[in-house]
């Protein structure tokens with residue numbers, strides 16, 4: 001892929017706050033046109049600090065950013081009309097109705113979509129005349145998204161877009177984001193929901209303490225992680241009786257096996273259990289998920305490494 005196909009390029013990006021704390025410490029990644037890219041990370045990892053720089057809200061302490069070929073901070077006027085931003089807290093006057101709020105926003109947007117179209121996109125058409133303060137938390141998130149879509153953005157920044165949405169609302173938002181991507185919109189999102197990143201992202205980066213620790217497609221990120229098998233042994237069978245080739249960790253009778261070849265390890269375990277007439281209570285075997293990858297990183301944090 002040539003550099004022009006990348007809509008966002010970030011190279012050795014740094015952000016420092018007053019007092020000298022460095023929240024972003026040399027992050028690099030690129031997002032291609034029509035791609036959904038997710039930034040994942042523990043609380044305080046530096047996701048919002050990064051996204052704000054991409055949106056041109058602050059100047060980086062180091063490194064470079066190009067959004068649609070421009071520096072989003074210095075060339076804000078060239079970039080701003082072509083991007084849509086959904087912030088974590090929209091903060092709109094709560095006495096206005098949904099339509100009034102969207103009209104107010106539309107007034108600041110060039111070539112805006114008709115307000116009813118934007119509201120229909122996010123499933124808020126039936127709430128058009130309701131005051132913002134009467135909306136549920138999930139409906140407010142949808143309004144934030146409708147406002148981000150008003151300007152038909154080429155690049156859409158979504159900071160935790162489905163926080164507060166119920167399961168159906170979350171799926172509707174995923175469908176909408178996919179449809180926007182399929183129509184050519186480039187999407188950069190941050191999320192706390194690992195399932196959301198797994199379902200939605202074409203590629204993702206996990207940020208930890210201001211640095212990218214893993215990046216790739218969801219399948220690539222999980223491929224290097226071990227699968228796990230969990231079960232409990234009957235009280236009369238000590239963990240030491242398990243085949244030595246299975247790398248098992250025991251907590252009393254509760255066993256966890258980690259393996260890079262789930263089929264072989266599971267086959268060996270079941271063969272041993274059948275031969276020894278042992279019942280494996282609560283047997284659960286699963287491939288590595290993004291959650292596992294993420295928890296491993298979060299645990300490093302707890303261990304203070």
Ligand SMILES: Nc1ncnc2c1ncn2[C@@H]1O[C@H](COP(=O)(O)OP(=O)(O)OP(=O)(O)O)[C@@H](O)[C@H]1O
Pocket residue numbers: 017018021023041042043044045046047048049050
């Ligand atoms: N204005 C600020 N001044 C000083 N430090 C800040 C400021 N804003 C954020 N930070 C610090 O920078 C770090 C990164 O914060 P940031 O909000 O970017 O993380 P995040 O990954 O978005 O977290 P979360 O998932 O909790 O939203 C945190 O340690 C935070 O306390």
